[in-house]
Amino acid sequence: MPAHIDGRIGRRIAYYRSVMRPKLTQQQLADAACVALGTIRKIERGERGVTDATLEVIADALGVDPGRLRTDRGTAHTRVHDALPALSAAIATYDVPEDGPVRPLQDLHTAVAEAAQWRVAAQYTRIVGTLPELLTELARAYHAAPAEGRAELAGLLVKAYRSADAVAYKAGAHDLSARLIELMRWAAPEAGDPALIASVAYVRTETFFAARAHTAGLRALEQALDTASAPTAAATIAARGALHMRAAVIAGRAHDASAADHHLAEARTLADRVPEDVYCGTAFGPDSVKIHEVSVAVGLGDNHVGRALEVASDWKPSQDLPAERRSAFYIELARAQLWTGLADDAFESLKVARHIAPQHTREHPWVREDAATLRRLKRADSETLTNFAEWCAAT
Structure with missing residues (x-):
């Protein structure tokens, strides 16, 4: 380079x-x-x-x-997009990987964990710089391993595919994202970890968001909840709670207020039983549920949007939360503020989101849409808004 x-x-x-x-x-x-x-x-x-x-x-x-x-x-900002073909090539050979070296299992665990940390921190350029080779190496290790040793490698594959999917989905490469999710669904059962299977169901919702098939996505999540393990240990409590959070958001997009309220309530109950943390790659806890409450309000729209402003009036996400989740809160809040005529507040929220997780903010389609709207509303405003709109490629 x-x-x-x-x-x-x-x-x-x-x-x-x-x-x-x-x-x-x-x-x-x-x-x-x-x-x-x-x-x-x-x-x-x-x-x-x-x-x-x-x-x-x-x-x-x-x-x-x-x-x-x-x-x-x-x-x-072409580096992430330019790297997508390399990710695509890596997963195209998931069942027939090229020969090559394989690091010790502990080193593979470290590499996968590092990629997961980059994902929740919204460091997408770092992910695309390492994931294509890592995915190929993991596939090579998986197919070379004896049958009794494949479960652990299958789990690593699921986690690595998820990090790659974060880049693909955020960059708008929804077909590539869907392929990665199908590979997660292929590998997860062999890993034999119920919490990991639940996390794949959580991620699978992206395909329904991309297709705007919100009612079908809600149905798929509710089916996943029906088959999820009983919430006893922290990991299974968080896995089930994350599914409820996700179900609440997609119910909001489907304009099903009753279902959204039900799933939010279930998520809150479960969140009270575990500390805020990242479980199987998904942040879960009371603060994460509150952020999703804002997302649900924005998804429902109309007279529900005020609820997002109420939440934000006396609460802000903790610095301890992953950067991607904190920036999502401000992106959602900005949309609620824009819809209620608070254009200046909306721009301030977008700038906070950018400061927290610039790569996540720049790739988010709502940011581009809202920045373009703000630019039209405030044609004679300062150069700062124009620079922001150019930075995120708003049109």
Whole structure:
């Protein structure tokens, strides 16, 4: 991967960092971009080159188009989309992987866990940089393993496919997402983990969202709830609660207020029994349920939207929640604010979402739609709104 060594890139990074509102320190930029502080310092001083991948995560953290930082003014945010064919190729050979090395099982566990951490942190460029090779390696390990050793590898495949799916779905590659979900459904039963099977049912809902088949999606989730394990241990409680959260959201999209209320109530009851955490790759707990309450209100629309504003009036998601989930809260809130005539508040919420998880925010279709609406409503407004709309490719 080429490294840009031109010192002007570092000066541009320092400039955009200094004009952020609020201004970012080098440490804050390093934390937001998941880059070492020393690396940021050297880049800004022109003492170190910067790869395209690093430049992109820095640009995301600053909320600017990567082209604004490059000397050559290259094309905007194409790295994730350009990597999708490699993901597609990796899963095309899931049953006939090419020969090659396989790392020890513990190393594979570490790699899969790292990808899952990137997913909940909305670090999609990091995922696409490693997942194609990891998926191929896992498939190779799975098919080479004796029958009695395949269950553990099947579980790793499910988790890795889920991280890849997060990128595909967020990038709008719904056909690729659907293929990854079918592979999850293929591998999950062999893993023999009921909580993992429930998590796949949770993710499968994406295909119904993409097709706008909300009633069918609700039916599929309720079938998954019927077959889910009894909620006894923390993992099974969280798995069942996550299914109820998801069912509430898709019921809201189906404008079924009664079903949405029922599933939210069930999710709240289960959330009170476990601490807020990430279980089988899904954040679950009281705060996550509250975020989903906002999503349900926005999905139901009309006179339900006010409920989203009520929740947000005296509550904000904790910093301990995964970045992707926190940014989703502000994206949903922005839509509720826009619909109720609070355009300035909506823009502020979108900016908060971008600050929390820039890659997730930029890829979210609602952000593009709402930024375009705000731009039309506030034609004579500041350059900040115009820059935001250009950053997320709003039209």
